[in-house]
Amino acid sequence: MKFQVLSLIQHAPHPLTGELRSPADRFEDVLELGAAAERLGFDAFSVGERHAGAFLSSGPAVVLGALAARTSRIRLLTGVTVLAILDPVRVAEDFATLDQVSRGRVELVVGKGAEAGHFDLFGLDEARQWDLQREKYELLRRLWTEEGVDWEGEFRPALKGVTTVPRPYAGLPRIWHGSATSLESTELAAKHGDPLFTANAIQPRAAYARLVAHYRERFEAYGHDPARARVAAGSGGLLIADTHERAVARYREVYEASVRQGFKPHLAGKAGYNTPFRTIEDAIENGPQLIGSPQQIIDKILGFHSAYGHDLQSISVDAYGLGRAEQAETLQRFAEDVAPVLRREAPSTLWEPEGEA
Numbered sequence: 001m002k003f004q005v006l007s008l009i010q011h012a013p014h015p016l017t018g019e020l021r022s023p024a025d026r027f028e029d030v031l032e033l034g035a036a037a038e039r040l041g042f043d044a045f046s047v048g049e050r051h052a053g054a055f056l057s058s059g060p061a062v063v064l065g066a067l068a069a070r071t072s073r074i075r076l077l078t079g080v081t082v083l084a085i086l087d088p089v090r091v092a093e094d095f096a097t098l099d100q101v102s103r104g105r106v107e108l109v110v111g112k113g114a115e116a117g118h119f120d121l122f123g124l125d126e127a128r129q130w131d132l133q134r135e136k137y138e139l140l141r142r143l144w145t146e147e148g149v150d151w152e153g154e155f156r157p158a159l160k161g162v163t164t165v166p167r168p169y170a171g172l173p174r175i176w177h178g179s180a181t182s183l184e185s186t187e188l189a190a191k192h193g194d195p196l197f198t199a200n201a202i203q204p205r206a207a208y209a210r211l212v213a214h215y216r217e218r219f220e221a222y223g224h225d226p227a228r229a230r231v232a233a234g235s236g237g238l239l240i241a242d243t244h245e246r247a248v249a250r251y252r253e254v255y256e257a258s259v260r261q262g263f264k265p266h267l268a269g270k271a272g273y274n275t276p277f278r279t280i281e282d283a284i285e286n287g288p289q290l291i292g293s294p295q296q297i298i299d300k301i302l303g304f305h306s307a308y309g310h311d312l313q314s315i316s317v318d319a320y321g322l323g324r325a326e327q328a329e330t331l332q333r334f335a336e337d338v339a340p341v342l343r344r345e346a347p348s349t350l351w352e353p354e355g356e357a
Contacts, residue, residue, distance in 0.1 A: 236289030
């Protein structure tokens, strides 16, 4: 198994103290976190994209560019690039530039996004979100694999003989499809023989397992070798303590306050927006949150693996208002106490020479 650290660059008051760090400090937190992830041997670092709510992640290419300058090895992913609201020409240019600057370390995770309001912000019809996603993805793929592209579609002006520059560093970067609630994303990934990144962050495990199973079934139906189907999985925030009891005692207040703070009443009952795991005990027992002793976290991720058969596990350490020192401590404990066991128990050839395809 491989490991990624994800930040959505949350920018909300601390759920207990009300303290709100400056945007500049939050960006520095994320860059320090990415540099620490490389030092600790993580395989990838990912920055999300949000255009509404308490986040600072509207420009992930810029943040990843800054991180590229501070690192030399770690892969740079998005989580997700909200392709449905963006111009594929601009996406092709921005991320090929980052791919060149980082010497081939970029991979995209594309999706239509999970934040209500961004379609209105960009003057787009949310009812057409999957039409937007399909058309824009297919254009992006052509822009990265062809030169002199002639193209005509519904959602942007036609192109005649277009070659975007720069070109990607070493051919088409891997593009994952983010999947949270809909079979549309799994179908699109399967059609193109692309990997799937299941959100695995809010809903019960069975909901995500259904999407992964559909992806694998359709991947083979489209004629692709099922052995080449790659899956990654997200998670809820990571909170580690020496024992279960210490984890509950230390993190109950901050976890449950974070859940209350993040609740979106206008989206109540809509899958993928509000966690149903309101108490820390329920989150530990039934949710995708990684809270507890190192062994509990190992066991939970192996449970994910039994359901998804995934190659890449994503974790987040800045989801609950932890300070920079606590984030670093949590990341180190995961790297030292959790990751080695999982690499041994669930090995993967992703990002290794024999497993690059």
